[in-house]
Amino acid sequence: MSTKRWAVTRYILMEQLQLLWRAYAIILIAFVVLPLLFAILTGNLGHYSFTSTLTDLGIGVAFGFFISITMSLTYDNFKLLIQNGISRKTYWQARVISLIGLSFGMEIIATLYNFLVTAPARGHSGQAFLGSTLYSLYDHFLGSNLFVNILGYMVFNWLFFIGLGLTGMAVGSIFSLLTKFTRNIALIAIPVLGFFLLVFLSNSSLNQHSYNLDGLVNFLKFLMGYHANAQPGYFNPTVPMLTMIIGCVIMGGIAYYFNQKLKLKK
Amino acid sequence: MQFNFNSTEPIYLQVADQIEEAIFAQSFAEGEQVPSTTEISKEFHINPATVLKGMNILVDAQLIEKRRGVGMFVVPGAQAKIVEKRRNQFYDDYVKNLVSEARKLHITKQELAQLIERGFTTQ
Amino acid sequence: MSIQLQAITQQFHGQSVLDNLNLTIEPKKIYGLLGRNGAGKSTLLNIISDRLFPTSGTATLDGETLHDNDHTLGRLYLMSEVNMYNDRSRLKRLLNSTALFYGAFDRDYATQLAAKFDLNLNQRFGKLSTGYRTIFKLIVALCVPADYIFLDEPVLGLDANHRELFYQALIDSYTERPRTFVISTHLIEEIANLIEHVFILDQHQIIVNGSVSDILDRAYMITGPDTDVTGYTAGLNVIGQDHLGGITANYVYGALEDDRPIPDTVTIERLDLQKLFVNLTNAKEATTHVN
Numbered sequence: 001m002s003t004k005r006w007a008v009t010r011y012i013l014m015e016q017l018q019l020l021w022r023a024y025a026i027i028l029i030a031f032v033v034l035p036l037l038f039a040i041l042t043g044n045l046g047h048y049s050f051t052s053t054l055t056d057l058g059i060g061v062a063f064g065f066f067i068s069i070t071m072s073l074t075y076d077n078f079k080l081l082i083q084n085g086i087s088r089k090t091y092w093q094a095r096v097i098s099l100i101g102l103s104f105g106m107e108i109i110a111t112l113y114n115f116l117v118t119a120p121a122r123g124h125s126g127q128a129f130l131g132s133t134l135y136s137l138y139d140h141f142l143g144s145n146l147f148v149n150i151l152g153y154m155v156f157n158w159l160f161f162i163g164l165g166l167t168g169m170a171v172g173s174i175f176s177l178l179t180k181f182t183r184n185i186a187l188i189a190i191p192v193l194g195f196f197l198l199v200f201l202s203n204s205s206l207n208q209h210s211y212n213l214d215g216l217v218n219f220l221k222f223l224m225g226y227h228a229n230a231q232p233g234y235f236n237p238t239v240p241m242l243t244m245i246i247g248c249v250i251m252g253g254i255a256y257y258f259n260q261k262l263k264l265k266k
Numbered sequence: 267m268q269f270n271f272n273s274t275e276p277i278y279l280q281v282a283d284q285i286e287e288a289i290f291a292q293s294f295a296e297g298e299q300v301p302s303t304t305e306i307s308k309e310f311h312i313n314p315a316t317v318l319k320g321m322n323i324l325v326d327a328q329l330i331e332k333r334r335g336v337g338m339f340v341v342p343g344a345q346a347k348i349v350e351k352r353r354n355q356f357y358d359d360y361v362k363n364l365v366s367e368a369r370k371l372h373i374t375k376q377e378l379a380q381l382i383e384r385g386f387t388t389q
Numbered sequence: 390m391s392i393q394l395q396a397i398t399q400q401f402h403g404q405s406v407l408d409n410l411n412l413t414i415e416p417k418k419i420y421g422l423l424g425r426n427g428a429g430k431s432t433l434l435n436i437i438s439d440r441l442f443p444t445s446g447t448a449t450l451d452g453e454t455l456h457d458n459d460h461t462l463g464r465l466y467l468m469s470e471v472n473m474y475n476d477r478s479r480l481k482r483l484l485n486s487t488a489l490f491y492g493a494f495d496r497d498y499a500t501q502l503a504a505k506f507d508l509n510l511n512q513r514f515g516k517l518s519t520g521y522r523t524i525f526k527l528i529v530a531l532c533v534p535a536d537y538i539f540l541d542e543p544v545l546g547l548d549a550n551h552r553e554l555f556y557q558a559l560i561d562s563y564t565e566r567p568r569t570f571v572i573s574t575h576l577i578e579e580i581a582n583l584i585e586h587v588f589i590l591d592q593h594q595i596i597v598n599g600s601v602s603d604i605l606d607r608a609y610m611i612t613g614p615d616t617d618v619t620g621y622t623a624g625l626n627v628i629g630q631d632h633l634g635g636i637t638a639n640y641v642y643g644a645l646e647d648d649r650p651i652p653d654t655v656t657i658e659r660l661d662l663q664k665l666f667v668n669l670t671n672a673k674e675a676t677t678h679v680n
Binding site for chain 3: 276
């Protein structure tokens with residue numbers, strides 16, 4: 001890897017790690033310390049279980065939010081990097097590399113935490129814990145070896161994080177090109193349009209005669225790894241993985257396209 | 267040294283003139299080092315290349331010389347050379363103007379000679 | 390070995406800012422980039438440093454593109470009026486990241502300059518006054534290992550003492566390690582003797598491009614009684630005029646007629662850079678006077 005790309009990757013990674021520990025510190029305070037204080041103040045210490053609050057912490061979920069938000073922050077670092085003679089292309093590459101690396105590291109940490117802390121604390125076996133996650137749709141497909149299934153679960157989550165991050169990057173890059181005015185309009189318009197789309201979809205699914213959505217539903221099922229007569233747990237995880245990889249390529253491409261258009265604002 | 271940036275003379279000539287003047291007035295004695303290009307450049311915000319151009323005029327006139335790795339030094343006999351040069355230019359630089367101005371003021375040749383005489387006695 | 394701009398055109402919302410501009414910036418020279426407010430100086434510098442995209446045209450360094458190219462972009466540094474640093478960043482950290490991205494950085498000199506300017510490097514960038522922001526950016530500009538340093542308004546907000554310090558540091562640093570500086574400023578008198586070569590940007594074009602001494606060699610002020618001055622300068626490239634009573638000063642840019650007798654009443658003096666600039670870029674005089 002070129003020295004510049006490595007330098008930028010390292011810079012972005014360090015910055016993300018700094019934000020990450022702060023984010024987790026905030027989560028810890030909000031979900032562990034504050035309830036504890038509240039319990040002490042209200043005299044309900046008996047109802048407060050330190051272990052259960054700690055073990056219920058969704059490290060992975062928190063990271064999903066974290067990565068999609070931080071990857072969307074684009075313009076500040078663009079300014080810093082272009083000031084320092086770093087091209088847009090290198091900026092994009094460095095962000096993608098640090099996203100892949102950070103997601104990998106965090107997925108390992110989250111998995112270790114889930115299976116070594118949360119599951120035992122809840123008295124769950126590893127397989128039972130898998131059954132309580134989104135991966136429960138696929139947790140028997142690869143056979144009964146727990147480690148293989150956990151590996152599948154990890155790859156699945158890793159790809160999911162990368163997809164979230166790249167989506168954040170794409171949205172962030174587009175927003176960095178907008179003026180403040182258009183950005184505010186977009187921030188209002190998108191949720192409103194999304195709401196109407198939802199209303200429209202739910203109406204049309206009630207009204208099955210006018211719109212036949214079976215094809216779409218089947219396609220979505222297929223993307224999720226459903227195949228003929230498959231029971232939940234026996235869905236094919238490689239199909240959604242492939243779906244996510246394709247999604248990542250598309251989102252990464254969008255992010256790249258708009259990233260290349262970044263320029264100094266007036 | 268003093269530079270007059272409003273002067274109509276190009277800066278590199280001013281640099282040469284000022285150093286020459288300092289040698290003439292023996293502010294920089296013969297055999298002594300003259301300020302470096304950088305020193306002059308920094309002091310008066312003049313491009314080092316411009317300062318060098320001015321210095322090179324003096325080098326060409328053999329008033330200063332470069333000693334490798336040390337700097338510029340006043341050549342022995344430089345002051346006498348300047349005196350010689352200025353004497354040669356005295357007619358062009360001063361006498362011509364003097365006479366032309368005297369003519370405009372209708373001062374006669376004798377009156378001018380008297381004035382010069384007076385200048386010599388009072389000073 | 391140079392930065393080349395070829396046929397650069399920049400339009401914002403159909404308005405032309407730069408029009409088919411060509412320029413060569415050579416190594417190890419100090420340049421002045423002069424232009425009135427809104428002439429497009431900053432736009433030009435932003436195009437060179439790939440912060441803005443020209444509508445058309447190319448910018449290269451030693452024949453290699455400056456667009457999206459770490460290799461060439463890392464060889465130049467633009468200190469701009471716009472603040473490129475995050476307000477929350479501490480100065481020390483910004484120096485560290487500069488060193489990280491440029492690969493080398495004269496940290497000793499940076500510390501030394503910060504002490505000279507009385508700048509505490511533990512502060513956050515956002516807490517600095519305009520003057521100290523400028524100072525910080527100047528320190529970075531003087532300490533990066535780039536071959537082409539562009540300074541856009543380098544003395545913005547600096548008091549006379551700090552300006553003096555800056556010019557000295559600039560010459561020190563330039564003598565120590567000759568490289569190209571392009572200085573864009575409104576304080577023409579302060580840099581008139583510092584720059585070797587000048588670009589004057591006006592009406593979307595470079596209207597003057599040459600060594601300062603060559604250009605000033607061709608710039609005259611001809612003063613005297615109205616009719617004599619007008620007679621003597623007839624047919625010359627008169628770029629401006631001043632009147633005081635019956636006395637007229639005509640500013641001429643270009644060669645005088647050597648065989649034309651100079652009337653006794655007329656004096657010919659040279660123009661300084663500022664006076665030349667003012668006359669060349671006066672809106673009503675337009676570019677028709679420039680050849």
